[in-house]
Amino acid sequence: MFIKLSMESKEPLYSQLVNQIIEGIAQKELHPGENLPSVRSLAQDLGINLHTVNKAYKQLEQNGFILIQRQKGAFIHPDGIPKANKAYQEKLTASLRPIIAESICRGMDEVSFTKKCQEIFSSFQKKGESSK
Amino acid sequence: MFIKLSMESKEPLYSQLVNQIIEGIAQKELHPGENLPSVRSLAQDLGINLHTVNKAYKQLEQNGFILIQRQKGAFIHPDGIPKANKAYQEKLTASLRPIIAESICRGMDEVSFTKKCQEIFSSFQKKGESSK
DNA sequence: ATAACTGTTATATACATTGTATAACAGATG
DNA sequence: CATCTGTTATACAATGTATATAACAGTTAT
Numbered sequence: 001m002f003i004k005l006s007m008e009s010k011e012p013l014y015s016q017l018v019n020q021i022i023e024g025i026a027q028k029e030l031h032p033g034e035n036l037p038s039v040r041s042l043a044q045d046l047g048i049n050l051h052t053v054n055k056a057y058k059q060l061e062q063n064g065f066i067l068i069q070r071q072k073g074a075f076i077h078p079d080g081i082p083k084a085n086k087a088y089q090e091k092l093t094a095s096l097r098p099i100i101a102e103s104i105c106r107g108m109d110e111v112s113f114t115k116k117c118q119e120i121f122s123s124f125q126k127k128g129e130s131s132k
Numbered sequence: 133m134f135i136k137l138s139m140e141s142k143e144p145l146y147s148q149l150v151n152q153i154i155e156g157i158a159q160k161e162l163h164p165g166e167n168l169p170s171v172r173s174l175a176q177d178l179g180i181n182l183h184t185v186n187k188a189y190k191q192l193e194q195n196g197f198i199l200i201q202r203q204k205g206a207f208i209h210p211d212g213i214p215k216a217n218k219a220y221q222e223k224l225t226a227s228l229r230p231i232i233a234e235s236i237c238r239g240m241d242e243v244s245f246t247k248k249c250q251e252i253f254s255s256f257q258k259k260g261e262s263s264k
Numbered sequence: 265a266t267a268a269c270t271g272t273t274a275t276a277t278a279c280a281t282t283g284t285a286t287a288a289c290a291g292a293t294g
Numbered sequence: 295c296a297t298c299t300g301t302t303a304t305a306c307a308a309t310g311t312a313t314a315t316a317a318c319a320g321t322t323a324t
Contacts, residue, residue, distance in 0.1 A: 014278060019230040026233040038299065049284045062133045065237065071292040071299045084238040088321080092235065093252065098151040099227055100252045101158040105197065106216040110253045114246050120225065120232045144311060170270065181313045184273080203270045203321040 002029060007045055011050055017056035022065060025076060025123045036066065061095040134161060147181055157208060158256045160254040162223060168198065172191055186239035 003020050005013055035089040036042070039057060044049040057074050060066045066084040068074045084092075102114050135152050137145055137194050156162040168174070171189060175182040192198045196214040200206045216224075235245050 002222070014282080017245065019233070022230065022237060026236040034145050040299085044284090052283060055282090056263070057300090068300070070301085071290085073299060081237040081239075084235070088238060089248075092231070092248065095205040095231055096249065096252055098154065099224070100249065101151070101155040101256065103224065104158040104253070104256055105154060105213040106220060107213075108216050110250055113249060113253070116221075116224065117245060117249060118242055119231065120228055121236070124233065124236055146311080172270085183314095184312060187311090200271070201281090202272085203319085205270060 002040075003046065007050070014052050014056040014059070017046075017053065018059050021056070021060060023124075025065065027126060030076050032076050032080050033078040036076070038073050069072065088096045135174075135178065143254060146184050146188040146191070149178075149185065150191050151259070153188070155256075157197065157213065159258060161186045162208050165209050165210040165214050168208070172204050 001015065002024060005016050009016065011019075021030065021036075022083045030036075036057075037045065039050045039053040046053070057066065057068060061068050061074075062088075064077060066074050067077050102115065134151065134156060137148050139145075141148065143151075147230045153162065153168075157259045168189075169177065171185040178185070189198065189200060193200050194208075197209060198206050198258075199209050232245065
């Protein structure tokens with residue numbers, strides 16, 4: 001598995017897990033329908049409690065990233081991740097606002113900020129994903 | 133004062149305070165050298181505890197946004213906010229990565245993401261701040 | 265001087281979040 | 295039948311958030 005947790009980070013373990021799985025999907029290392037490790041095995045691999053993994057899975061399920069079936073385990077959502085809707089757009093704006101505010105305070109302009117975003121976007125396209 | 137706190141939000145009160153003051157600086161409603169309310173008066177205005185305000189002020193001071201003088205109170209940093217340095221760039225990348233990852237999962241591309249950022253940037257330029 | 269105002273420090277308390285530890289349950293699969 | 299799923303239920307400890315009081319130490323205004 002490609003997941004690495006930091007015990008020193010201020011970010012909660014379950015949240016690190018959520019983000020790394022989302023990043024895995026964005027990287028296309030995880031594909032729709034693909035099976036995820038069971039809560040117990042992933043917990044053991046990472047050396048953490050199964051409830052912590054379960055909490056992360058629950059949150060991923062709630063947001064449509066994965067599908068959990070009672071006795072089969074968890075899968076990346078076979079139908080793909082729900083597309084950006086209005087509610088998500090608002091959540092996105094709310095999370096970007098304070099970040100952009102601080103950037104402005106520190107003298108960054110739209111250009112350099114946009115450039116940084118593009119760098120990060122690029123880092124998620126490892127494979128040859130040429131636009132058609 | 134322009135600060136409005138939400139008691140229902142999951143974001144901690146001190147964090148809401150920090151972000152709104154940063155946004156106030158970005159909006160240029162708060163200018164370098166300008167005096168902020170005392171911890172006690174702001175706490176009373178907002179109906180919260182003075183320690184909560186103090187915690188926000190401390191965090192703002194730590195990040196160079198304000199200056200606290202022992203018996204005079206708090207001011208927006210007279211020398212301006214410290215410009216984006218390498219450490220900040222890394223912090224910025226770390227905070228943008230999970231946001232952008234989710235955007236990609238939800239089918240947003242660089243163009244629409246950039247557009248959203250520009251919208252937010254624009255919302256911080258209320259006054260006639262034409263670039264020279 | 266005195267009173268009123270600063271931030272600061274110190275306790276104490278209450279509550280929620282995070283994370284762990286165990287245990288048991290219920291359904292599916294081998 | 296044993297084993298593997300997720301699920302649920304407790305209990306516990308540590309930490310973070312927020313409040314409530316109180317006192318201290320300097321500054322400023324009266």
